[in-house]
Amino acid sequence: MARGLSGWLAARAVQAMATLAVVLILLFVLMRIAPGDPLGRLASDRPITPAETAALRARYGLDRPIAAQFASYVQGAVRGDFGTSIEYGRPVGALIAERLPATFLLGGVVLLVNFTVGIWLGALQATNRGTLLDRLLTAVSLAGHAVPSFWLGLVLAWLVGVRWRLLPAAGMQNPLLDPDAGLAARTADLLAHLALPALTLCVVSLAGTMRYQRRAMIEVLRFPYIATARAKGVPESQVLHRHAWRNALFPVLTLFGLWLPILVTGAVFVESVFAWPGLGLLAADAVGARDYPLLMGTAALAAGLVILGGIVTDLAYAMLDPRVRAAA
Amino acid sequence: MIARRVASVCAAVCALAGQASSQARPPGTVVIVTGQFASSPVPTTMEGAQSTTANQELSDQLFLRLANLGPDRRTADERSFQPALARRWERIDSLTIAVELDPRARWQDGRPVVANDVAYTFARARDPKIAPKLANLLRHLADVSPDGDRRVVFRFSRAYPEQFYDIVFHASPLPSHLLGPPSAEIPRDFIQNPVGSGPYRIARAVPGQFIELAANPNFLFGPPKVSRVLFRVAGDPEARMNLLLSDEADAIENVPGLVENVRRFSEAAHVRAIALPSSTMGYLLFNQRDRVDRSRPHPILGDPGVRRAIRLALDRQGIVRATFDRFAAVPYGPVSQLLWIREQSPAAEGQNLREARRLLASLGWSDSDGDGVLDKNGMPLALALSYPLTSEVRRKIALLVQEQLRAAGIRIELIRLEGAVWNERRTRGDFDIDFSSVLQDPTPSGLTQGWSCDGGTNVAKYCNPKVDSLLERAISDPRGGGATWQAALRQIEEDAPAVFLYAPLNVYPVSRRLHDVRLRPESPWIQLWSWRAG
Numbered sequence: 001m002a003r004g005l006s007g008w009l010a011a012r013a014v015q016a017m018a019t020l021a022v023v024l025i026l027l028f029v030l031m032r033i034a035p036g037d038p039l040g041r042l043a044s045d046r047p048i049t050p051a052e053t054a055a056l057r058a059r060y061g062l063d064r065p066i067a068a069q070f071a072s073y074v075q076g077a078v079r080g081d082f083g084t085s086i087e088y089g090r091p092v093g094a095l096i097a098e099r100l101p102a103t104f105l106l107g108g109v110v111l112l113v114n115f116t117v118g119i120w121l122g123a124l125q126a127t128n129r130g131t132l133l134d135r136l137l138t139a140v141s142l143a144g145h146a147v148p149s150f151w152l153g154l155v156l157a158w159l160v161g162v163r164w165r166l167l168p169a170a171g172m173q174n175p176l177l178d179p180d181a182g183l184a185a186r187t188a189d190l191l192a193h194l195a196l197p198a199l200t201l202c203v204v205s206l207a208g209t210m211r212y213q214r215r216a217m218i219e220v221l222r223f224p225y226i227a228t229a230r231a232k233g234v235p236e237s238q239v240l241h242r243h244a245w246r247n248a249l250f251p252v253l254t255l256f257g258l259w260l261p262i263l264v265t266g267a268v269f270v271e272s273v274f275a276w277p278g279l280g281l282l283a284a285d286a287v288g289a290r291d292y293p294l295l296m297g298t299a300a301l302a303a304g305l306v307i308l309g310g311i312v313t314d315l316a317y318a319m320l321d322p323r324v325r326a327a328a
Numbered sequence: 329m330i331a332r333r334v335a336s337v338c339a340a341v342c343a344l345a346g347q348a349s350s351q352a353r354p355p356g357t358v359v360i361v362t363g364q365f366a367s368s369p370v371p372t373t374m375e376g377a378q379s380t381t382a383n384q385e386l387s388d389q390l391f392l393r394l395a396n397l398g399p400d401r402r403t404a405d406e407r408s409f410q411p412a413l414a415r416r417w418e419r420i421d422s423l424t425i426a427v428e429l430d431p432r433a434r435w436q437d438g439r440p441v442v443a444n445d446v447a448y449t450f451a452r453a454r455d456p457k458i459a460p461k462l463a464n465l466l467r468h469l470a471d472v473s474p475d476g477d478r479r480v481v482f483r484f485s486r487a488y489p490e491q492f493y494d495i496v497f498h499a500s501p502l503p504s505h506l507l508g509p510p511s512a513e514i515p516r517d518f519i520q521n522p523v524g525s526g527p528y529r530i531a532r533a534v535p536g537q538f539i540e541l542a543a544n545p546n547f548l549f550g551p552p553k554v555s556r557v558l559f560r561v562a563g564d565p566e567a568r569m570n571l572l573l574s575d576e577a578d579a580i581e582n583v584p585g586l587v588e589n590v591r592r593f594s595e596a597a598h599v600r601a602i603a604l605p606s607s608t609m610g611y612l613l614f615n616q617r618d619r620v621d622r623s624r625p626h627p628i629l630g631d632p633g634v635r636r637a638i639r640l641a642l643d644r645q646g647i648v649r650a651t652f653d654r655f656a657a658v659p660y661g662p663v664s665q666l667l668w669i670r671e672q673s674p675a676a677e678g679q680n681l682r683e684a685r686r687l688l689a690s691l692g693w694s695d696s697d698g699d700g701v702l703d704k705n706g707m708p709l710a711l712a713l714s715y716p717l718t719s720e721v722r723r724k725i726a727l728l729v730q731e732q733l734r735a736a737g738i739r740i741e742l743i744r745l746e747g748a749v750w751n752e753r754r755t756r757g758d759f760d761i762d763f764s765s766v767l768q769d770p771t772p773s774g775l776t777q778g779w780s781c782d783g784g785t786n787v788a789k790y791c792n793p794k795v796d797s798l799l800e801r802a803i804s805d806p807r808g809g810g811a812t813w814q815a816a817l818r819q820i821e822e823d824a825p826a827v828f829l830y831a832p833l834n835v836y837p838v839s840r841r842l843h844d845v846r847l848r849p850e851s852p853w854i855q856l857w858s859w860r861a862g
Contacts, residue, residue, distance in 0.1 A: 034748075035748060035749045035753075036747070036748020036749050036751060036752045037748070037752070038377065039376075040747070040748045040751035040752055040755070048461075048784065048785065049464055049777070049784035049785075050784050051456070051460065051464060051784075052460040052461050052464055052784075055457070055460035056376045056460060059376065059460075060376070086376070086377045087377045088365075088367050088377075089367055089368050089373075089377065089378050090367060095535075098535045099536065102536075154566060157566075157567070157570050158570065161570055161574050162570050162573045162574045168574070168576060169567070169570035169571055169573075169574040170562050170567040170570055170571050170576075171537065171560065171562070171571070172537060173534070173537065175359065175534075175537070175538040175540065175558045175560055176352075176353065176354075176357070176359070179532065272563060272564040272567070273564060273566060274567065275560075275561065275562035275563065275564065275568075277535075277537050281563065282536075285563075288718075288746075288747055288748065289748075290748050
């Protein structure tokens with residue numbers, strides 16, 4: 001079994017590398033075909049002479065043929081050098097590394113809430129199907145889902161941050177906090193800054209997980225083996241947890257695989273409204289500025305996470321379902 | 329039971345968080361929110377994508393210029409400048425200026441600022457491989473030579489009145505003893521922790537979040553009264569505004585003086601607004617050439633009569649009032665409020681719908697099919713107005729323009745484009761009317777870029793040799809060329825290559841805990857060292 005799984009993992013890794021390579025080639029070519037280039041933004045509001053433009057094109061390597069540019073990019077990437085951001089003038093790897101903690105923190109909290117609270121609430125709805133609680137949770141979660149994240153973020157920032165001054169209105173840390181402050185103070189400060197962006201994303205995303213879990217659980221509760229378990233006198237809590245809930249997790253696992261990349265680059269509006277220094281905003285800026293190296297770096301990361309999400313989901317399936325394990 | 333526990337944990341976390349994140353500023357500390365993180369605030373490195381306002385504004389805290397613009401911002405009068413690293417200057421002849429450095433000036437490592445530092449900086453600045461923008465701006469500077477430790481002699485290849493402005497404004501001196509040869513890249517370590525001559529040095533930087541500055545106790549003009557400055561970053565204007573209104577910051581970067589913005593911070597008791605001339609100027613640029621075949625004139629806008637009629641049909645004062653209230657003016661010619669030449673200009677022409685209709689009729693435009701849109705030889709008077717989707721100001725004004733021109737029988741199709749696409753089309757000349765917005769340097773000589781026949785940014789291909797001649801004469805006029813500038817503006821207005829719509833003020837909301845606040849239009853925080861923070 002272990003050999004089978006490791007072989008499967010190796011095959012998936014090779015497949016992942018090939019997919020990533022294709023994605024990067026496509027991205028590289030499409031970016032250069034798309035209208036606009038990195039110098040466009042510079043010329044949009046400041047006079048910039050043709051001589052200056054030519055010098056800058058040479059500096060950024062944009063005057064070379066696309067094939068030569070791609071060859072340089074690949075050579076660098078193999079060495080772990082993903083180029084220098086045109087917009088920031090700094091190595092792409094360093095820029096992404098700086099933003100990852102903020103992104104993973106925000107995305108991680110949202111993911112955690114979704115796959116704990118969301119799953120629990122979805123299951124709760126399924127076991128109380130048709131009751132007032134079910135209808136109430138459905139209404140509340142759908143209302144949250146219907147609210148645009150940027151609007152909810154603006155309202156929360158205004159009400160909680162500006163009007164009531166209960167929590168910071170923006171940022172990830174209080175710059176006035178003593179850098180030598182203790183862990184407790186720094187953690188509390190971080191939590192205070194995290195609260196509003198995380199709440200915004202949780203409110204708008206929770207409904208999806210809840211609906212998936214509710215639907216899956218209702219389906220499973222209809223299966224004959226559940227009726228059999230009940231007929232055999234298995235306690236209801238065991239029926240629900242051991243027999244129903246475990247099997248109802250599969251569709252939600254698929255959702256997890258899809259969520260993983262979205263949480264890294266999909267929080268652009270929330271990051272913007274709360275000045276949260278995450279990768280989403282960096283990626284959006286890179287698109288707007290046609291910052292090719294940074295765009296490639298963030299896109300490669302997002303593509304990598306899509307692939308990783310798929311592998312994690314498959315692995316989780318294999319762990320939960322003996323039939324999948326046997327097939328592997 | 330569980331709910332009670334969760335509630336008590338939440339309450340405890342909120343209390344702890346509230347305490348930890350208290351953002352009351354101690355005396356002597358100022359927090360400013362900007363839109364971008366300054367990643368390269370070192371003179372001669374702020375080129376290309378690094379040529380940002382954030383870099384320039386931080387650079388002004390770290391590095392002193394040789395001299396600063398005077399209160400009237402007259403770039404053509406060297407007597408109006410205020411001493412900084414240079415304590416005096418002398419014009420030797422029409423091509424030579426000598427500058428004497430202040431002997432008290434020191435780098436932040438204690439070494440004196442010497443003439444070699446100035447020569448070194450200009451060697452870098454004039455190298456097109458190092459600094460293409462600066463090299464172009466300093467193209468008339470022929471030589472920079474130290475004359476002893478304290479004196480520097482600048483020689484020019486041609487006589488013009490803004491020579492002094494060029495040598496003091498564009499490149500603040502760098503410490504040559506800490507850097508390699510002028511042709512070498514400035515090391516990353518120095519860019520992250522520069523040693524300058526200005527009132528502040530970088531104490532701490534958290535990329536993407538904030539930069540903390542500490543006062544330089546040996547600053548040339550005495551220790552700064554504000555001892556600690558934090559430049560926080562919030563790219564979104566709404567987030568910047570929230571940080572100020574929640575009293576987490578003392579000032580925020582230029583907020584467009586839009587009616588709704590001004591209303592929001594005028595309701596906050598702890599904030600006051602300071603309005604300053606802005607370098608921005610917004611205008612509707614008429615394409616002079618056919619969009620497809622650039623060798624032919626534009627089928628509609630090639631006629632100056634049509635262009636003038638469009639200008640007459642627009643109530644520019646009304647547009648400005650509705651958008652900016654009192655925080656903008658209608659410019660006469662392509663002149664922002666930053667340029668000194670605007671002071672002598674007449675008022676912009678007002679709306680005259682009847683005259684616009686008469687003018688169009690005289691040119692053969694009439695509504696022959698009764699659809700409300702004028703036409704001529706089967707061609708409707710229909711034009712596309714393109715603008716970038718990121719600009720809220722332009723979106724609002726474009727709607728007003730569309731509505732006002734409809735009343736004159738002109739159909740306007742609004743084309744809202746992603747920034748890079750908009751700019752590419754604009755550069756290619758693929759537009760009828762482009763809603764442009766430009767940031768101008770304090771010197772009017774930059775007008776040649778957009779409004780002379782061979783101007784590098786003249787994307788609409790407007791060309792009038794008379795204007796070229798007037799601009800050239802104004803730039804070279806040893807007396808500053810005030811009257812010649814006005815003649816050039818008059819001719820541009822006459823030709824109507826664009827409708828100049830708005831020249832706004834920037835409104836800086838500033839906390840009332842700050843005193844002696846003096847802001848400068850060309851670099852708002854440059855005198856921060858003289859403020860007091862209670």
